[in-house]
Amino acid sequence: MIDIHCHxxxxxxxxxxxxxxxxxxxxxxxxxxxxxxVATPHVxxxxxxxxSGDEIMNRxxxxxxxxxGRLNIVCGAEVxxxxxxMTVLDRREIFINGGRYLLIEFPGELIPxxxxxxxxxxxxxxxxxxxxxxxxxxxxxxxxxxLAGFVRMGCYAQLDAPCLLGKRERRRVVLGWIRxxxxxxxxxxxxxxxxxxxxxIAAYQEVEKACGPEIARALFIENPQAIVQDEELPFxxxxxxxxxxxxxxxxxxxxx
Ligand SMILES: [Fe+2]
Numbered sequence: 168m169i170d171i172h173c174h175x176x177x178x179x180x181x182x183x184x185x186x187x188x189x190x191x192x193x194x195x196x197x198x199x200x201x202x203x204x205v206a207t208p209h210v211x212x213x214x215x216x217x218x219s220g221d222e223i224m225n226r227x228x229x230x231x232x233x234x235x236g237r238l239n240i241v242c243g244a245e246v247x248x249x250x251x252x253m254t255v256l257d258r259r260e261i262f263i264n265g266g267r268y269l270l271i272e273f274p275g276e277l278i279p280x281x282x283x284x285x286x287x288x289x290x291x292x293x294x295x296x297x298x299x300x301x302x303x304x305x306x307x308x309x310x311x312x313x314l315a316g317f318v319r320m321g322c323y324a325q326l327d328a329p330c331l332l333g334k335r336e337r338r339r340v341v342l343g344w345i346r347x348x349x350x351x352x353x354x355x356x357x358x359x360x361x362x363x364x365x366x367x368i369a370a371y372q373e374v375e376k377a378c379g380p381e382i383a384r385a386l387f388i389e390n391p392q393a394i395v396q397d398e399e400l401p402f403x404x405x406x407x408x409x410x411x412x413x414x415x416x417x418x419x420x421x422x423x
Contacts, residue, residue: 168367169391170196170204171263172245172270172299172325172354176226179208180215182358190233191360199367203239203395205263206230207270210255211247223260241395245299247274248285256292266397270325272299278306278313283320290321297323300356302330302341314349315406323351323400328370342377348404352390
């Protein structure tokens with residue numbers, strides 16, 4: 168598998184704190200069948216200082232050495248979609264493997280006015296935005312038509328693996344999104360070996376059981392591989408009409 172979202176660079180955010188933890192997390196990923204991981208530290212997250220290019224590259228080199236060829240690690244970032252994003256587009260290390268795909272997350276619990284314009288602007292410059300964990304965003308949960316709108320615009324969407332392993336109703340919602348063509352890949356969003364560890368194998372099995380082996384392969388292997396190689400996604404189905412999407416009535420107890 169290819170994991171496009173992982174906080175494996177030490178000491179930058181709420182991910183791993185030390186090189187030893189990076190190594191341990193890398194070993195867990197290898198155990199899960201991951202061959203390439205994208206290191207995605209937070210950028211423009213108000214809780215953490217945005218790392219410089221040198222800070223990212225130095226840590227990437229050290230983790231790469233520590234993993235000793237057992238796991239391929241490439242650079243990327245999890246970038247908050249704020250207007251300042253336009254000022255960092257020359258920083259190739261925040262794009263996945265230096266290509267055109269950019270992992271973005273919405274700031275806070277709202278979708279700010281102008282979000283569509285900002286995304287259009289990015290895409291007009293050749294950026295391919297991947298929306299990180301839409302299932303964790305209250306507005307998108309309450310109104311998946313917004314997510315459908317972003318996907319129709321040309322954005323992609325990535326689920327965190329644990330959402331496929333939670334309560335039955337949660338699984339039903341995100342599996343419905345997969346069937347509706349809203350989701351393009353699943354990633355670990357792993358943070359530390361013990362806290363928010365990677366759970367890709369169990370998530371893969373869940374998708375395989377619910378949606379079939381082709382879709383599981385597409386979401387965990389083929390699309391992530393294309394993203395890392397900066398190619399068109401082989402699996403990007405048409406989005407189902409909005410009326411077929413699962414509604415937002417579960418929002419209140421998603422987090423309970
Ligand atoms: Fe993350």
